[in-house]
Amino acid sequence: MIQKFLYGDPIPTEAVLAELPVCTAELPHLTQIIGKDDLFSFTSALSEEDIVYGLGEAPRGINKRGHIYESFNSDDPYHTEEKRSLYGSHNFIVVSGQTSYGVFVDCGAQVTFDIGYSSYDRLCITPSVKDFTLYIIDGKNAYDIIRQFRTIIGQSYIAPMWAFGFQQSRWSYASADEVRKVVAEYRKNHIPLDAVYLDIDYMEAYKDFTVSEERFPAFKDFAAEMREQDIHLVPIIDAGVKIEEGYSVYEEGKKNGYFCKRQDGTDFTAGVWPGRTHFPDFLNPEARRWFGQKYKVLLDAGIDGFWNDMNEPAMFYTDEGISEAVDYLKKFDFECNDSGKFFELGSRVGGLANRRKDYAAMYHNIGGRMVCHEQVHNLYGYYMTRAAAEAFQELSPDKTILMFSRSSYIGMHRYGGIWTGDNQSWWSHLLLNIKMMPSLNMCGFLYCGADLGGFGANCTRDLLLRWLAFGIFTPLMRNHSAWGTRQQECYAFGDTQAFKSIIDLRYRLIPYLYREYTNACKNNDLLFKPLAFDYPDDTTARHIEDQLLLGSSLMIAPIYEQNAVGRTVYLPESMRCVLFKNAEVSHSEVLPKGWHYITAALDEVPVFIRSGCSLPLCPPAESVARLSTSSLIEIEN
Numbered sequence: 243m244i245q246k247f248l249y250g251d252p253i254p255t256e257a258v259l260a261e262l263p264v265c266t267a268e269l270p271h272l273t274q275i276i277g278k279d280d281l282f283s284f285t286s287a288l289s290e291e292d293i294v295y296g297l298g299e300a301p302r303g304i305n306k307r308g309h310i311y312e313s314f315n316s317d318d319p320y321h322t323e324e325k326r327s328l329y330g331s332h333n334f335i336v337v338s339g340q341t342s343y344g345v346f347v348d349c350g351a352q353v354t355f356d357i358g359y360s361s362y363d364r365l366c367i368t369p370s371v372k373d374f375t376l377y378i379i380d381g382k383n384a385y386d387i388i389r390q391f392r393t394i395i396g397q398s399y400i401a402p403m404w405a406f407g408f409q410q411s412r413w414s415y416a417s418a419d420e421v422r423k424v425v426a427e428y429r430k431n432h433i434p435l436d437a438v439y440l441d442i443d444y445m446e447a448y449k450d451f452t453v454s455e456e457r458f459p460a461f462k463d464f465a466a467e468m469r470e471q472d473i474h475l476v477p478i479i480d481a482g483v484k485i486e487e488g489y490s491v492y493e494e495g496k497k498n499g500y501f502c503k504r505q506d507g508t509d510f511t512a513g514v515w516p517g518r519t520h521f522p523d524f525l526n527p528e529a530r531r532w533f534g535q536k537y538k539v540l541l542d543a544g545i546d547g548f549w550n551d552m553n554e555p556a557m558f559y560t561d562e563g564i565s566e567a568v569d570y571l572k573k574f575d576f577e578c579n580d581s582g583k584f585f586e587l588g589s590r591v592g593g594l595a596n597r598r599k600d601y602a603a604m605y606h607n608i609g610g611r612m613v614c615h616e617q618v619h620n621l622y623g624y625y626m627t628r629a630a631a632e633a634f635q636e637l638s639p640d641k642t643i644l645m646f647s648r649s650s651y652i653g654m655h656r657y658g659g660i661w662t663g664d665n666q667s668w669w670s671h672l673l674l675n676i677k678m679m680p681s682l683n684m685c686g687f688l689y690c691g692a693d694l695g696g697f698g699a700n701c702t703r704d705l706l707l708r709w710l711a712f713g714i715f716t717p718l719m720r721n722h723s724a725w726g727t728r729q730q731e732c733y734a735f736g737d738t739q740a741f742k743s744i745i746d747l748r749y750r751l752i753p754y755l756y757r758e759y760t761n762a763c764k765n766n767d768l769l770f771k772p773l774a775f776d777y778p779d780d781t782t783a784r785h786i787e788d789q790l791l792l793g794s795s796l797m798i799a800p801i802y803e804q805n806a807v808g809r810t811v812y813l814p815e816s817m818r819c820v821l822f823k824n825a826e827v828s829h830s831e832v833l834p835k836g837w838h839y840i841t842a843a844l845d846e847v848p849v850f851i852r853s854g855c856s857l858p859l860c861p862p863a864e865s866v867a868r869l870s871t872s873s874l875i876e877i878e879n
Contacts, residue, residue, distance in 0.1 A: 243380045244390060245270065249282060250373030253608060253618055257348050257653035258377070260394035270378055271343045272367075283368040284345075284376070292339035293774070293784070294357050294365070295384055298332025298685035299650070299662060301325050303677045304772050304787045306335065310359040314352040315620050315649045317556035317596050319664035319698055321674065329554060329663045330650040331620035332685040334391060337365065338384035338774075344391055349374035350618035350651070371617055385775040388684050392766035396656045399631075400763050401689040401717065402642040404474060405547065406752050407436025407866040408745050410731060411476075411693075411722035414443035417457040418464050424731060425473055431738040434749050434864045437547065437644075438468070439722070440477040448516035449484045450491055451536045453543075465544035472865035476547040476644065477540060481555045481626055482519030485511065491536060495522060500529035502615065503605045510604040512557040521555050524625035525606045525618060533626075534633030541637055547644030548630060549661070553623035554649045559594040562603070567591055623649025624657075631657035646718065652685050659689030661718055667696030667727070672709050672802045677787050679716065679770040688762055688769050691718030700728045703735040704804065707744065707844045712800040714748035714847065715792055717759055717769070739824075740845035746825035746862040747847055753860050753871050758793030769793060777814040786812055795855035801842060808841035811850070818851040818879035825862050832879065851879040 245265040272284040288294070294306045301321055302309055313331035321328060333347040335355065345367065347353050352370040360366065377394075381387035392398075410428070415421045421438050428435040446452040453461045465475050483491050483501070495501050501509045501520035509520050523529045537548065570590050575583070604615035615622075627647040634643040645658035654660075662678060665671045675692040682690050694713040695701040701723065710732075713719045723730035732741035762769045771791040773783035789799040789811065799811040813835050821829040823846045842848050851857050856878040863869045 244394060245378045247376040247378070249376065250371075252348070252373040252375050253350060253613065255348055255350055255621055255651065255653055257651065258346075258375075258394050259396040262377075262394070269376075270380070271337075271341075272345070272378070277368075281368065281370070281372060283366055285367075286337070286365045288337070288358055288363050288365050289339050290363075292337055293384075294335055294337055295388075295772075296332070296335035296344075296681060296684055297355065298334070298652070298682050298687060299328050299330035299660065299678060300332075300681065301328065301674070304680055305785075306355075307358045308362065309357060311355045311357065312352060313355070313620060315554040315623060315651075317552070317554045319666070321663070321665055321671065329623075329648050330660060332650075332652050332682075332687075334652060334685050336384045336387050336684070342381060342383055342387060344377075344379035344381070344387040346377040346379070346391060346652070347374060348377065350621040351616060352619070373617075383778055385771070388768070389766055391684075392686060395652055395686055397766070398655050398686050398688045398763040399645070399658050400642070400760055401644055401659060402546070403752070403756055404436050404866045405644045405689070406717060406719070406756050406759075408434050408748060409437035409439065409476070409718075409720040410435060411439030411720055412441065412730070413723070413725045414441035415439075416443040418459070421468070421475070425468065425471060427731065427733045429471065429864065431733050431742065432864060433732050433738060433742045434745050434862065436472065436865050437474040437476050439549070439720070440475060442478055442480065442515055444477055447484065447486075448480070449486070449489055450479055451539050462543040469544060472867045474547050474644070475545055476549060477545060478549050478551050479537070479630070480515060480551050481553040481622070482512070482514040482516060482521055484516035485518045485520060492520070494532065495520060495529075498528070498532065499607075500526065500532055503607070503612065504603055505605055505612070511561060512600065513559040514552060514556060518561075521604070522626075523606050524622060524629055525608050525613075530625060530629040531632070534629035535637070537630055537633055538637050541634075541643075546638075546641060550623065550627050550630065550645070550647040550658075553626045553647060554596070554619075555622055557596050557600055560597070560600045560603075563594045563597055563600060567594060620651045623647050624651040624654035627654050627658045646689060650687070655686030655688070659718060660687055661690065661720065662692045664697045664724070665693050667699040667701040667705060669705060669802060669804050671696055672705070672712065672800075673788065675709075675716075676712060676790065676800055676802065680768060680772050680790060683762070683768040683770050688759060689717045691716035691720060693720065693722035695721055695723065695730050697722055698724050698727065701730050704844055706730065706732075706735070707740055708801055710741065710744045711847045712798070712802070714744060714751060715755070715798055717755070719748060743824045743845045744847060747822050749862045749866070749869060750825055750859045752866065752869060753874060754793065754795070754858050762793075773797070773812075773814055780814045782812055783814040795852055795857055797850040797852065799840065799848065799850065807843070808839055811838050811840050811848075812836070813838065813850065815853050817853065818877070820849045820851060820857070820877060822847045822849065827877065830877070851877060853879055855879055
């Protein structure tokens with residue numbers, strides 16, 4: 243049962259598609275408190291055994307208990323445990339215990355979830371505004387509640403099958419010849435590859451919907467050349483539009499009033515990659531359609547995949563912020579002996595990016611009224627991706643375009659997927675990737691994945707191999723790394739056989755993975771599940787977070803520790819353990835319920851097939867287009 247409660251006059255988010263009546267009965271499960279500035283808080287007791295699921299893209303584990311989280315989309319590449327927010331805001335939680343219930347706070351402004359942080363036996367939810375919609379969902383258990391929630395928010399985006407191929411990215415492949423070299427190395431080493439990404443340096447001066455003629459001449463011909471090798475080019479699109487006379491996107495947006503404003507009606511300005519930019523007002527339907535149509539220039543060049551970035555929106559600085567910092571420096575007494583003053587100096591100069599003060603100075607046109615950006619901050623990336631997806635339906639109705647985004651909100655899951663942002667080449671981020679997948683699925687995001695190997699810092703060979711061994715199961719399987727880090731392509735670490743072995747297995751698994759993924763999208767189900775969802779009476783399974791159920795037939799238990807030669811695995815039932823090496827079965831045995839130690843070398847991948855189930859495999863191929871699904875073999879348990 244789902245109950246809808248209305249507070250104030252909320253700005254529509256269109257996260258929920260179902261038409262539900264507003265409930266006037268007493269609020270179940272939660273106690274409503276009116277606190278400072280007449281803001282609402284909702285509290286509930288947590289019993290000792292309660293687990294709290296949800297929140298999608300959030301730090302820490304599958305069980306969110308014991309920490310405080312803030313839904314305020316944040317451009318922050320350091321995803322450490324103390325962080326309270328990342329790039330997406332997914333305000334859905336499920337309390338799972340003797341009594342289970344779900345809560346969705348539909349609000350584009352900041353919402354704080356104190357889940358046993360201030361007091362371990364207490365849940366407290368506090369929206370930062372008075373206008374929002376609250377949904378309470380009752381069900382048999384957490385899994386049932388999630389399925390109900392997924393039903394009211396609409397079907398998840400289904401990516402094209404080629405997007406399940408292995409994908410290579412870097413900030414940046416700055417010329418067509420660099421891309422050609424990457425493709426040639428993969429093909430020479432017979433490592434499967436389906437896409438190469440173009441980061442910001444493919445553009446002319448970082449201007450959206452432009453291509454540098456110097457670095458990527460005859461771009462349409464180049465895209466065709468790549469397609470002949472079964473390679474899809476996937477360019478980035480950023481949220482900020484460069485302020486430059488003669489640049490058509492800027493000129494049109496300025497003329498038609500399509501950019502976000504200041505309160506005085508002038509266009510809001512901030513610095514991002516192109517320098518000083520304006521931000522399209524994606525919450526204005528006219529501006530949204532205008533921006534979406536701009537993708538046509540790249541679609542016409544043969545592009546069929548995009549990634550939207552910097553759409554929290556990220557701001558490096560504003561003119562006001564720089565002016566304030568300069569004034570502060572002019573007045574600063576550099577001869578003082580107060581260490582506190584020097585810490586303040588660092589924060590003033592180093593804190594120019596993504597200031598809440600600057601977000602509060604930006605305004606949107608929503609239904610003819612000016613609305614402060616802070617009230618809808620978490621919707622910005624969602625509506626940017628919606629702009630693209632709606633345009634694709636019009637411009638390319640017979641083709642599914644790959645689309646995913648960095649920033650997101652529930653509702654965007656209908657228009658595209660997400661990647662989990664600028665992670666690091668840390669073993670802890672491999673584990674975070676594992677734990678984040680079911681939480682994202684709970685909130686509707688099924689086409690998702692992390693930057694395999696890590697974006698920032700320098701990846702090691704063993705970390706990349708272990709991360710790939712998990713990444714072969716995630717819908718988005720992309721190796722991506724940052725400017726200034728070591729080359730992270732699979733051929734950059736010497737002997738390539740181990741990399742080929744793991745990625746070949748991914749291609750053998752695609753028939754199973756794509757079937758289970760599309761079924762989960764169409765049936766409002768999960769691709770990744772915690773063990774507890776299918777084994778609710780197993781107290782051991784209830785608390786395991788580093789093993790996941792994958793589709794209807796598999797359990798996976800990735801190895802995520804440096805120098806580990808294996809790991810302990812808990813089987814909640816008898817399962818067949820299959821060890822793959824060189825994409826072939828090297829060992830297979832049925833193991834009984836209980837604890838087992840499973841060894842796996844860096845070039846080996848263990849998979850567990852559930853009782854009464856089977857795993858279909860196709861022959862490997864160097865691209866999805868070359869896969870043959872007419873000769874599947876089945877490994878049965």
